[in-house]
Each structure stands twice: as C-alpha cells, then as structure tokens.
Amino acid sequence: MMAGLTVAIVALPLSMAIAIASGVTPDRGLFTAVVGGVIVSALGGSRFQIGGPAGAFIVLVAATVSHHGIDGLILATMMAGVFLAITGYLRLGTYIKFIPYPVTVGFTAGIAVIIFASQLKELFGLDLAGKEPGDLLPKIMALGEAAGTVNLAAVTISLLTIATIVALKRWRPSWPGLLIAVCLASLTAAAFSLPVETLGTRFGGIPRTLPMPALPVFTPELAIAVLPDAISFALLGAIESLLSAVVADGMTGRRHRSNCELVAQGFANIGSGLFGGICVTGTIARTATNIRAGAYSPISGILHSAFLLVFMLVAAPLASYIPLAALAGVLAVVSYNMIEKEAFRALLRSSRGDALVLLVTFGLVIFRDLTEGIVVGFALGAILFIDRMAKNVALEAHEPFAVDDVADASNGDRGEYNAATSTDPDTVVYRLTGAFFFGAASTVGTILDRIADQRHNFILDCTAVPLLDSTAANVIEASAHKAERAGVKFYITGASPAVRRMLRAHGVRPPHVAYAATIADARALLLSATTPRKESAP
Structure with missing residues (x-):
C-alpha cells in the first residue's frame, strides 16, 4: 500500500503535465494513469511495472491531435492496443529487444530535447501571436520572436518548482519532490496573486469522476488516416514498456515475460481509449519509484491507480490552482533526467559506428520524425552489425x-x-x-x-x-x-x-x-x- 501511495503521489502531477504537453486536457492524463495503470499491473508480465502516460509519447500524441483531433487520437490509441496485443499473442516480444542500444539512447535524448522545447512557452509565460509550431526550428523561431512577452511571475514559479525538485532529490530523496514542488508553487502563486495561468483558468480544472466508457468515432477513412500513428504508438509503446521491464529486472533480480507484457499493454491502451485516455506504456521512473518504495507484487501498481482515483474524487477542486508554469517545470526536470548523459558520452567515444547510429537517430528524432529516427537508426545498426560479423x-x-x-x-x-x-x-x-x-x-x-x-x-x-x-x-x-x-x-x-x-x-x-x-x-x-x-x- 505504501509503495502504491508513493507512486500515485509521483504520478499525479506528472500525468497532468504529460497530458497538457501532448495537446490534450489534464484529465485525460489522469484517466490514462487510472485505467491503463490498473490493467498493466493486473495483466502484465512484470510484477513491478507501472503503466500510464509517458513523456516519450508527447511528440507523437501532439502530432496526432493536431492532424486528426481527439477522436483520431483515441481511435489510434485503441488500434495501437490491438496491434500490441496481437504482437504479444504471436510471441514477437523477443524481437522488440533487438533494437540497438545506440538507437534507444538516441531517440530518448531526442524526445527529451523536444519535450523541453515544448515547455519553453509555459516556462517563460510567453504570449505567442498565433498557434505554436510543432517542428523544432519553427518553434524556436516563434518563441524567439515572442521573447518580449516574458512573464516574470511564470519564470519565478518555474524556477521555484525546478529548484525545489532538485533540492529535495539531493537532500530528501525519499520525499515526493514532484508533488511538494507543485503544491509549493501553487501556494506561492495563490498567496501573492501572481498573474500566471493555472489549470482552472485554461482548462476549468479537472473532473471528480471517471467518464463512462464509450467507443470512439470510427469511419474507414479515419482508421486509414490514423493507421501510421497507431503503428508508431504500438512500436514506441512496445520498446518503452519492455525497456522499463528490463530496468525493473535489473533492480529486483527477477525476469519479466515480454509477450505477456505486450498483451497487457495492448489491453491497457484499449481500456484507456474507452475512457477517453491517451497512450499507455510502462514508465521507467514510476516503475523504479515503485520498487524503491518496497513493492513486491502487482498489488502496488493496482493500488497506485486506486489512489489516483481517490485523489481525483477528493482533491479535484484544488487542482484548479496549479500553475501551468509549475507543471512545465516538472517536465523540464523530467526531460533532463531522460537524457542518459553518461551513456551518450560513452557511445560517442566507443566507436565511429556506434557514434554514427546515435547521432543519426538523435538528429532525425529532433528534426524529422520519431518513427523515422528509430527505423533509420535500426537499419544503420543492423548494417554495422553485419559489417562487424562479416569481418x-x-x-x-x-x-x-x-x-x-x-x-x-x-x-x-x-x-x-x-x-x-x-x-x-x-x-x-x-x-x-x-x-x-x-x-x-x-x-x-x-x-x-x-x-x-x-x-x-x-x-x-x-x-x-x-x-x-x-x-x-x-x-x-x-x-x-x-x-x-x-x-x-x-x-x-x-x-x-x-x-x-x-x-x-x-x-x-x-x-x-x-x-x-x-x-x-x-x-x-x-x-x-x-x-x-x-x-x-x-
């Protein structure tokens, strides 16, 4: 129970922040964590896996919402769930592990850069004249043109949030730094009546209950249109969830069942879509928190979802006071932690081939497309492997x-x-x-x-x-x-x-x-x- 409560405290602000960064309302992030989290823990192949919305999906989800709307996103999420379940039933989970290490490090670092760039508007409280561009370079140019609209109050809240998280991680690592930082920022903004946007002013707060399950809008045309997005969701979800399960194995000495995990991820995405949520996957940071908090069975993951639901029922009105700059600060710290800095440097030094795969994947993820980065990086890694084996x-x-x-x-x-x-x-x-x-x-x-x-x-x-x-x-x-x-x-x-x-x-x-x-x-x-x-x- 204590492990589940600890993870729920971490997941509460993170789920809302990821949802907002993905271009949807914060309540959809909570629906994803509650519904998807309980299914992943109940059916998964890892005893410690915590499912929910993940930062790695921000780029893909935001692009899908931009092109196809909420209906297209939910349909793509459920289609990805079907693909994941089929992949697990066909026992193809073993092959997902063949993604080269430089590719995983490269696309994770690329996603981190994109997440941080997507939060610059909220971190500095900028007021853009038009819609914020999705691509990195146009986004940076648009933000640069709006530099004169910096909101010092938003900057203060952002820095306070980041400083609190960093300080607590260093001196009180057992404390829930994310939640404490968001609460402190919310109290500061309310006490001094700072002119910053909050969840209430932009989204009207969050609901106090789960919605009734409902099937998404389906037409053959929409299904064909979102098919590439669904495939991308399934591919990234498989990689992210199995990578998280491998990390859990390393921390506990146990072994997960990859195909069972993929089936669980599939049903979790279907369930999340039925309740209006977004993509679900295994989350490395929350899974590690679950293990460090003393979890030893899937019950902690199930209780984490139950505690999140209780938080929604009890504390939903208070969420209206959370500044968006505080949630942006949370994601800024998350994006920094996503970059495996030591691994990045080691790969650059190890060999020219590994460095090439790493940098190509990193560059394509940032400037082109996440799926393209993974596919090209995998192809380069395979060619490099063939060359080494042939020699x-x-x-x-x-x-x-x-x-x-x-x-x-x-x-x-x-x-x-x-x-x-x-x-x-x-x-x-x-x-x-x-x-x-x-x-x-x-x-x-x-x-x-x-x-x-x-x-x-x-x-x-x-x-x-x-x-x-x-x-x-x-x-x-x-x-x-x-x-x-x-x-x-x-x-x-x-x-x-x-x-x-x-x-x-x-x-x-x-x-x-x-x-x-x-x-x-x-x-x-x-x-x-x-x-x-x-x-x-x-």
Whole structure:
C-alpha cells in the first residue's frame, strides 16, 4: 500500500503535465494513469511495472491531435492496443529487444530535447501571436520572436518548482519532490496573486469522476488516416514498456515475460481509449519509484491507480490552482533526467559506428520524425552489425597431412599451411571460422573459388562454424560443383547437424561432396580411396 501511495503521489502531477504537453486536457492524463495503470499491473508480465502516460509519447500524441483531433487520437490509441496485443499473442516480444542500444539512447535524448522545447512557452509565460509550431526550428523561431512577452511571475514559479525538485532529490530523496514542488508553487502563486495561468483558468480544472466508457468515432477513412500513428504508438509503446521491464529486472533480480507484457499493454491502451485516455506504456521512473518504495507484487501498481482515483474524487477542486508554469517545470526536470548523459558520452567515444547510429537517430528524432529516427537508426545498426560479423569470418589454410602418417593426424590439423613441409601436395585443408552468412559470402566465395581446384583433394573444416545461412550454403554449393567439374574431391568436416541440414537443402550432398566428422576421418577416407587393394591368391 505504501509503495502504491508513493507512486500515485509521483504520478499525479506528472500525468497532468504529460497530458497538457501532448495537446490534450489534464484529465485525460489522469484517466490514462487510472485505467491503463490498473490493467498493466493486473495483466502484465512484470510484477513491478507501472503503466500510464509517458513523456516519450508527447511528440507523437501532439502530432496526432493536431492532424486528426481527439477522436483520431483515441481511435489510434485503441488500434495501437490491438496491434500490441496481437504482437504479444504471436510471441514477437523477443524481437522488440533487438533494437540497438545506440538507437534507444538516441531517440530518448531526442524526445527529451523536444519535450523541453515544448515547455519553453509555459516556462517563460510567453504570449505567442498565433498557434505554436510543432517542428523544432519553427518553434524556436516563434518563441524567439515572442521573447518580449516574458512573464516574470511564470519564470519565478518555474524556477521555484525546478529548484525545489532538485533540492529535495539531493537532500530528501525519499520525499515526493514532484508533488511538494507543485503544491509549493501553487501556494506561492495563490498567496501573492501572481498573474500566471493555472489549470482552472485554461482548462476549468479537472473532473471528480471517471467518464463512462464509450467507443470512439470510427469511419474507414479515419482508421486509414490514423493507421501510421497507431503503428508508431504500438512500436514506441512496445520498446518503452519492455525497456522499463528490463530496468525493473535489473533492480529486483527477477525476469519479466515480454509477450505477456505486450498483451497487457495492448489491453491497457484499449481500456484507456474507452475512457477517453491517451497512450499507455510502462514508465521507467514510476516503475523504479515503485520498487524503491518496497513493492513486491502487482498489488502496488493496482493500488497506485486506486489512489489516483481517490485523489481525483477528493482533491479535484484544488487542482484548479496549479500553475501551468509549475507543471512545465516538472517536465523540464523530467526531460533532463531522460537524457542518459553518461551513456551518450560513452557511445560517442566507443566507436565511429556506434557514434554514427546515435547521432543519426538523435538528429532525425529532433528534426524529422520519431518513427523515422528509430527505423533509420535500426537499419544503420543492423548494417554495422553485419559489417562487424562479416569481418569475424575467417578462412585459413592448415597444414596438409602426410599420406603415410595415420596416427595422431588430428594434432596437426590446426597448424598453418606450409607447402614446403607438406608430404601430400595433392590435398589442401582449410578451416572456416565464425558465423558464415551473406555478409561474408562474397569474400569467402572468392577464396574458395581460387583454391578448390588447386589440388586433387580439398577439405573444408566447419567445426568452428556455429551457423550458416542460405547465401553461404549457396556459395559452398557453387564451389563444390566447380571442384567436381575439375576432378577435385571435396570433403566437409565438423559440420553441426544444423549446418549440415542447411548445406544438404542447397544441394551440397553426395556425390558432389563427402561428409566426415573430423579432418582425421576425412584423411582416413582419402587413404582408403588411394591405397591399392591386395590381390587375392589364385
């Protein structure tokens, strides 16, 4: 109960702040935390996951509201829930974890920058002549043109909120710094009658109850229009929730069930949409707070939603006095904490490839689009991985064996090839090392074509090949047929059952090649084939 209460105190101002920054009313953030939070905790694959609105969705939600309105947002949220549930039922959650680390760090930092930029208007109390632009550069230009309208009272409230949160985190980390800071800012604004906008002046406060569930407006045209947004919601929700679950695993030593978590996130988004909420996902900061507060079961997450509902019932009239500048201060601190500064610096120093993936993802998220940043970053990361794996594939020559040295042949199998010491100039042995796949096919194929017809016997040892794909199998098949046409006997040794199945599926089978367990076995086959049989006595 104490863990649930602690998280609810943290989630109360944060849910409203995220909703406002997303371009919707603050009550929708609370509906999301109450309905989505209870479903995530009740059905999820992590015992400690706290679901609710997340800062990572601010950019996507704001864009969807701008283009398709509230009805389009709710429909996209529920469609994303269906996609997430299907992803979980199809057991595809494992593949979501394949997002490269530089991509996650890059898009998280990019989102943080965009969130902070979106709060500059409220932080400084600026009065824009028209609608605030959504893109970063036009937004900064518009804010710069409105610099003369700075509200010193709003700046004071913002700085007071930020300073209180930072101070409490340093000297009283166990205290609910976000709620205390918002309450202090609200009291200050009311006591001194500061001319700042509040939840009451802009939104009329928040309701005291949950709305009745209702299906969103649905038309085929609207569904097609919001489909890209729904896919983006589902992709980001899957990444964010599973990343949060991994963080929880690291803090507790337990292991979450990724597919079960995705199903829960799916139903949570459907439920949130039915009650007029926005996107739900697992939230790292609130999940960590839940664990630090002593949670050990999903009950704390369920109670966190119940406490939020109680707060709505009891304290809704007081929420009207919360200054928007205070909530902007909360999000400013959240955006700063979202940037993994040490990880960012470490990736910049680690390698050029990782730095490129990081910076490209970061730049695309800020200046283009979140989904585009993730997709391009993932593609670059995959290319980088392929290049690194391809460089680890090696094809090395080994010392051929002597035709009259049957004993202890395996001891010399790993030695470097030396033609001067070879007693069997008609046999060449090469050892293939590493995962042989399409990335290394061209390089290895060139070497095989060059050596497969230089001796009467060619042995290719695959003992150190953990996997082999269809492209690699096709390369070996081509080399085997070329060797056959040249009259060369082609032997493959040490192939695992999986590698042998792939090779046979692509035509690498007798009589084109012969298989042996070891190089020594291949040697024995060669000796038996070349040793003349004794004629029987008349």
